[in-house]
Amino acid sequence: MIPVFDTSCPVAGRSGEPVGAKLAAGTRPRIAIFSLTGCEGCSLAILELENELLDVLGAVDIVNFREGMSERDWNIDIGFVDGAVSTPHDEAQLRRLRECCKTLVAIGSCACLGGVNTLKNAQPQNEYRGYVYGEAARHFPTADARPLSAFVPIDHELPGCPLVREEFLRFVKCLLGGRPFRLPSYPVCVECKRRGNLCSYERGQICLGPLTRGGCDAICPSYGRACDGCRGVVSNEALKAFGRNMRTQYDVSLSDVLERLRLFGAFQESALP
Amino acid sequence: MSNITIDVKEVTRVEGHGNISVRLSDGEITHLELAIVESPRFFESFIRGRLYSEAPHITCRICGICSVGHTTAATKAIEAACGIVPSAQTVKLRKLIFMGEQLQSHVLHLYFLAAPDFLGVGSVVPLARTHPDVVRRALRMKRLANDLCQIVGGRHIHPIAYQVGGFTHFPTSAELRGIKSRLEEARADLRETVELFAALPVPDMTRDTEYVSLRSMRDDEYAFYDGEIVSTRDPSPTRVADYRLRVLEGVRPHSSAKHCHSPHAPTYAVGALARFNNNHDRLHPRAREVAARLGFQAPCSNPFHNNTAQLLEVVHCLETAIELIDELLTAGVRVEPRERPRHFGRGVGAAEVPRGVLFHEYTLDDRGRISDANLIIPTGQNLANIEADMRCLTPTMLRDGLTPEAMTQRLEMLVRAYDPCISCATHFMDVKWE
Numbered sequence: 001m002i003p004v005f006d007t008s009c010p011v012a013g014r015s016g017e018p019v020g021a022k023l024a025a026g027t028r029p030r031i032a033i034f035s036l037t038g039c040e041g042c043s044l045a046i047l048e049l050e051n052e053l054l055d056v057l058g059a060v061d062i063v064n065f066r067e068g069m070s071e072r073d074w075n076i077d078i079g080f081v082d083g084a085v086s087t088p089h090d091e092a093q094l095r096r097l098r099e100c101c102k103t104l105v106a107i108g109s110c111a112c113l114g115g116v117n118t119l120k121n122a123q124p125q126n127e128y129r130g131y132v133y134g135e136a137a138r139h140f141p142t143a144d145a146r147p148l149s150a151f152v153p154i155d156h157e158l159p160g161c162p163l164v165r166e167e168f169l170r171f172v173k174c175l176l177g178g179r180p181f182r183l184p185s186y187p188v189c190v191e192c193k194r195r196g197n198l199c200s201y202e203r204g205q206i207c208l209g210p211l212t213r214g215g216c217d218a219i220c221p222s223y224g225r226a227c228d229g230c231r232g233v234v235s236n237e238a239l240k241a242f243g244r245n246m247r248t249q250y251d252v253s254l255s256d257v258l259e260r261l262r263l264f265g266a267f268q269e270s271a272l273p
Numbered sequence: 274m275s276n277i278t279i280d281v282k283e284v285t286r287v288e289g290h291g292n293i294s295v296r297l298s299d300g301e302i303t304h305l306e307l308a309i310v311e312s313p314r315f316f317e318s319f320i321r322g323r324l325y326s327e328a329p330h331i332t333c334r335i336c337g338i339c340s341v342g343h344t345t346a347a348t349k350a351i352e353a354a355c356g357i358v359p360s361a362q363t364v365k366l367r368k369l370i371f372m373g374e375q376l377q378s379h380v381l382h383l384y385f386l387a388a389p390d391f392l393g394v395g396s397v398v399p400l401a402r403t404h405p406d407v408v409r410r411a412l413r414m415k416r417l418a419n420d421l422c423q424i425v426g427g428r429h430i431h432p433i434a435y436q437v438g439g440f441t442h443f444p445t446s447a448e449l450r451g452i453k454s455r456l457e458e459a460r461a462d463l464r465e466t467v468e469l470f471a472a473l474p475v476p477d478m479t480r481d482t483e484y485v486s487l488r489s490m491r492d493d494e495y496a497f498y499d500g501e502i503v504s505t506r507d508p509s510p511t512r513v514a515d516y517r518l519r520v521l522e523g524v525r526p527h528s529s530a531k532h533c534h535s536p537h538a539p540t541y542a543v544g545a546l547a548r549f550n551n552n553h554d555r556l557h558p559r560a561r562e563v564a565a566r567l568g569f570q571a572p573c574s575n576p577f578h579n580n581t582a583q584l585l586e587v588v589h590c591l592e593t594a595i596e597l598i599d600e601l602l603t604a605g606v607r608v609e610p611r612e613r614p615r616h617f618g619r620g621v622g623a624a625e626v627p628r629g630v631l632f633h634e635y636t637l638d639d640r641g642r643i644s645d646a647n648l649i650i651p652t653g654q655n656l657a658n659i660e661a662d663m664r665c666l667t668p669t670m671l672r673d674g675l676t677p678e679a680m681t682q683r684l685e686m687l688v689r690a691y692d693p694c695i696s697c698a699t700h701f702m703d704v705k706w707e
Contacts, residue, residue, distance in 0.1 A: 041337020
């Protein structure tokens with residue numbers, strides 16, 4: 001068995017305090033960043049805010065960030081978590097983080113949707129474990145990959161593969177200013193049109209922009225790749241309209257659309273009409 | 274002498290989480306392992322059935338730091354499987370974004386992960402207060418490297434325009450000129466960087482090691498994007514397509530990353546030091562100047578000097594990026610259509626990503642869907658070698674009378690010198706006296 005690092009995240013005695021409690025006036029928020037199953041690209045994306053990082057560090061205290069520092073504290077106001085839950089250990093770790101963090105924020109497609117990890121869910125477990133590890137597969141416990149919200153309540157989600165740095169900054173500013181934070185409620189197409197891109201469908205591509213949550217400034221279509229839905233489905237209405245309009249107008253097969261939707265786990269129970 | 278137990282939880286990322294554990298009884302090692310407790314990802318399995326063109330797009334999600342590296346190895350493997358030969362401009366653009374990733378990754382490792390060890394702090398956070406100029410310089414260099422990746426690929430983490438057959442977006446001359454002048458200005462930052470790291474003491478250690486890397490047989494480039502497999506024990510080149518002759522894989526129960534050995538040694542090392550040992554004659558003259566000034570010579574088998582080799586590569590990559598931009602500007606960047614597959618078969622692709630040589634292998638069915646995949650990650654290749662180094666280092670530390678705390682820190686520095694995927698780690702080892 002893979003050893004489980006029990007001491008890495010002690011259950012802090014914080015159960016008496018309400019989850020997501022507002023910051024006390026005048027205090028610096030105590031921030032932490034954690035990773036479960038994923039590429040840690042979202043944690044890295046935060047480090048890629050090079051021009052703003054020193055300002056952010058001037059306004060908050062980073063108290064726990066395994067990737068970048070040795071100091072580790074478990075009294076946490078806001079915990080950011082990237083990666084999906086895909087092992088029993090991930091699940092135990094996440095439940096402890098929920099206890100330690102007053103506000104828990106899922107960052108990136110893996111944490112918000114399950115991400116590319118969910119592609120394995122379509123295969124029988126014995127098959128994918130055996131394919132990679134052969135006879136030794138029994139040493140490596142795993143489970144279907146799921147988003148954080150399948151296990152514990154999540155206060156905010158910042159989706160995207162990787163997360164959108166500007167959106168993370170906007171979240172931090174809302175946090176410091178005590179303002180509410182909301183994700184855009186319109187699809188990627190809105191931003192794509194504003195950038196003046198030729199529609200991917202006119203180039204013969206299947207694009208999930210019409211049903212995917214905006215906020216990425218349509219970065220993929222702007223660099224020549226159709227949207228893969230990494231920020232999740234924006235609304236059931238968009239999903240239905242997509243089925244009505246785009247699929248019929250551009251003669252796109254449902255199976256091709258579903259294959260694209262599965263890439264980042266954006267596929268939801270409410271199937272396309 | 275009492276028994277000593279060293280347990281390091283989550284020492285450092287190897288595609289994630291790793292633990293060190295060492296047991297010493299009367300000066301003898303009774304147990305030693307670098308356990309890899311990262312959640313297994315199963316990319317090789319779940320990518321089966323997906324379309325050939327998605328391979329780079331999906332597998333770059335293995336690693337946020339060397340995302341361009343995975344994109345490169347996967348793209349080259351798929352192109353080999355499809356009979357695609359990319360255009361000269363495509364190859365230049367790929368090499369350019371590759372230089373950006375090397376720079377960003379090495380700067381991150383040297384400044385954010387390695388330097389705190391030498392400056393006696395837990396992380397870069399206290400350095401922001403005590404050494405603000407150093408931190409600003411590191412951030413400035415990292416920003417530049419990321420901006421370089423952005424104008425070519427759309428972004429550094431999970432590039433967009435870098436696709437099978439070619440690019441889907443092209444940098445403008447103005448963007449290239451802008452980055453070039455910033456790269457030229459960054460030479461001042463580079464000099465400061467060399468001064469800083471040249472002054473830091475490198476722990477002494479030597480262990481006869483096989484160093485494996487690519488070496489170009491086609492031209493005299495320092496191999497990053499292309500080359501054939503060579504090593505310090507066997508310099509005769511092996512084609513990348515035959516990588517299984519040189520890289521032999523096995524599974525260990527304590528590691529979700531597979532261990533590797535070679536036909537010549539039970540363990541071997543990949544990474545910046547391996548590249549330096551095999552290709553030092555091809556470093557950019559400015560990087561060779563720095564090597565001469567530091568008195569750093571090949572062959573070097575002190576694993577702690579991987580940091581020094583990274584430092585030389587930072588110089589090399591910055592100068593190479595400037596030259597590549599000059600070539601692109603001279604030729605003029607044209608909008609080119611992507612090359613289409615001619616057939617579907619089996620292909621292997623390799624690239625020297627920041628942490629060492631990376632292999633991707635795919636087999637495609639007759640509809641262009643992936644039926645088999647095998648990926649060999651640099652850190653996986655280094656794991657057994659790191660354990661061998663730990664076995665070699667531990668008795669010398671005992672002989673030198675190091676305290677358990679100092680031993681723990683030295684072992685962590687050793688693991689960190691290999692730069693096993695980003696990061697994490699700084700100092701959180703517990704040493705128990707029994």
